[in-house]
Amino acid sequence: DQRDEEEEHHSLETFTFYLSEPLSKERVEAFSDGVYAIVATLLILDICEDNVPDTREVEEKFHGSLLEALSEYGPNYLAYFGSFVTIGLLWFVHHSLFLYVTKATRLMGLLNILSLSFIGGLPLAYQLTSEFAEKSHNEIEAIQVSCVITFFASIFQFAIWTTALLSERETLHPFARYGGKEHAFMFAKLALYPCVSLGAFFLTCLLSEFSTAIFHLMQIVIPFAFLALRIFVRISLTVVKAMMSLSRRKVVLLEEEEACLSPTETLS
Numbered sequence: 001d002q003r004d005e006e007e008e009h010h011s012l013e014t015f016t017f018y019l020s021e022p023l024s025k026e027r028v029e030a031f032s033d034g035v036y037a038i039v040a041t042l043l044i045l046d047i048c049e050d051n052v053p054d055t056r057e058v059e060e061k062f063h064g065s066l067l068e069a070l071s072e073y074g075p076n077y078l079a080y081f082g083s084f085v086t087i088g089l090l091w092f093v094h095h096s097l098f099l100y101v102t103k104a105t106r107l108m109g110l111l112n113i114l115s116l117s118f119i120g121g122l123p124l125a126y127q128l129t130s131e132f133a134e135k136s137h138n139e140i141e142a143i144q145v146s147c148v149i150t151f152f153a154s155i156f157q158f159a160i161w162t163t164a165l166l167s168e169r170e171t172l173h174p175f176a177r178y179g180g181k182e183h184a185f186m187f188a189k190l191a192l193y194p195c196v197s198l199g200a201f202f203l204t205c206l207l208s209e210f211s212t213a214i215f216h217l218m219q220i221v222i223p224f225a226f227l228a229l230r231i232f233v234r235i236s237l238t239v240v241k242a243m244m245s246l247s248r249r250k251v252v253l254l255e256e257e258e259a260c261l262s263p264t265e266t267l268s
Helices: 002-020 025-050 055-061 066-071 074-100 106-119 122-131 137-166 183-206 208-260 263-267
Strands: none
Touching (some): 025 074, 074 183, 137 183
């Protein structure tokens, strides 16, 4: 029994060491960029294949007006741009993360592959959100599936960040470590997509009539949220530092007052 326990303990140590072994950061980034590029290309091919009006249809149905013919595909184009922006912003978050990662591990590589597997599902999310009739049960489920795909694609990016923080001295630049000037901003940036996509999922469950509007609003708001995020984080950190400095001043003043009191006054 003791020998079995020792062997099991040794195998666990080997497994843990295997996951913490270094992995080429450059190859992780190159592979990730390739996947993002292919996914964006597939998305463009999807929009060009099924959402371009036929010449005869333009002449007969829309009296030769191409703009009117294109306006009929407006919801599909909106879904395409929303999906493309999602891919672009997730790539931006991935780039920002690995900008501060100094050493990648095999566990981080595994989490990155899991994230990329859901990134590859974004063209599916586009097809689902543009295929079904408006305000139908299938459309609501398609939007919920799209929220789930976005959530898992982003939460595995957040998991890479969490894994890097566990051994931050070896894997992260000092700016991104606890107390670093970019730590709070990176945390907020990586948490944005998981929180918003999860919130959109639950809102579509509660307000099914407005599910399409909620989903497209999420896709439109997030780019502006990224722009405002740094300002919000800076303001929040400034307020927290001001409150901490005030509390420290109060403690120092109390200590000075106690030091000035005589021993009899202190006892009384």
